[in-house]
Amino acid sequence: MDIVLEVKNLNVSFNNEAVIKDLSFDVKKSEVLVILGPNGAGKTTLLRTLLGIVPHTGEIIWRTKNISYLPPQEFVQRKNMPPLSVLEFFKIKNDSLKRIKEIINMVGLDKSILNKEFYNLSTGQFQRMLIAWALINKPEVLLLDEPASGIDIGGEETIYSLLHKFWEKWGITILMVTHDLNIVWEHATNVLCLNKRGLCYGPPEKVLAPKRLKELYGVGIKFYKHKVKK
């Protein structure tokens, strides 16, 4: 199977404090890799490093340039900003109006949203809109950081189902940071357990034993393993 990303001996430090230590893994085409770990484990830093935002040592080899990113909501400025319509936000991507309307429709939003102010959307609408924005170029790889944070349980399920739909339809490779173990069982093909170091890597049914979770989070984690057909 084609490898789209190779990470070798990755190290990231902030102010001489190691945030990621000697991390190596591969990501194959059309894989859904869920990155798990407690707060401060380096998950967000890992995604930002993979995008070239954070200085690092080690090797990051992308075998595609068609990569999209959906940052966590707190990394997107929405308050006290001047007016910007959703359509203007999409124009940054240089796509046709027809394509913009198509993708808006595909994420379950009405095209009337294009005339709304970017900053006045509800959290759920905003996240769907950002997903549409990330997907409009039909990326080969999508990096997501807590895509359902701040969204209620029903909305959360919709976001993950939506992403699953695009994964099935387009065969996108997805790298996703989440705290939600249910997402691992329902959607992940592989899981990377991270707590500064890589503690496990592989299919969830093989690597996510309770002992491993205790090692990762420092406390016993109870979970229910869904029997979901991928």
Added chain:
Amino acid sequence: MIELMYALIIGGFTGWLAGYMGSLMLTKRMALAGGALGHLTLPGITLALIYGFDVTLGALAFLILGITLIWFFEKKTKQPMEALTAVVFASSVAVAFLFLKQEQVVPALIGDVSKLTIDVVIATAFASIAIFLIVKRYLLKMTLINISRDLAISEGINVDKYNLLYLACVAVTVAIGVRIVGGLMTAAIVAIPAVASRIVSRTLKSYVYTSAFFGALACVAGILMNYATGLPAGPMIIISNAVIFFIAALKPS
């Protein structure tokens, strides 16, 4: 009459550019920094007044120096640009007042639209159009940087390059602006049109163009009031801006 015509042309171009750039500066929360940058020009204006060369050139030289320092410190320390601007501008004001003669204080602080020449008019028009076209071209990219630096980088946008370009455009805008409103009031010609426009606009396009229009309108109105009453043009321009803001503020929410 020719002096009035020159002043109106310069006022129109300067106001349009200041309003347009001000809309972007407000987006970057740097509207008040326009004032700080205006103060940064004071040593340059001082030198221009002492040695008899054009105030915009003096202002621009010191702005480039100051902005380069701010940009360097931002990269080096990751501190907010606004805070770093305060550090650099306060030092500039102190230096300027060491050398400024008493009779030069007023034109340095509130500007002067008399004694304009055709060369200055042409240079101002050319620089204003050039800066406007550059920013217009990259406006959406600069807006994305403001929304999310990470998102911009992931889209392949060189954030450092665009921040430097933005600061260079701000420098030229302020250097042009100090001629008509002086080093003291440049914040007003960039901030007030943008705030007024923000009240009445719902899209980025209408926001930036309304801001530019308000800026030009206020400058032209201020210069006409200066011609009619003999009161200094700089304060008249700012008062015109304030009137436009009050009218915009009356808009039902």
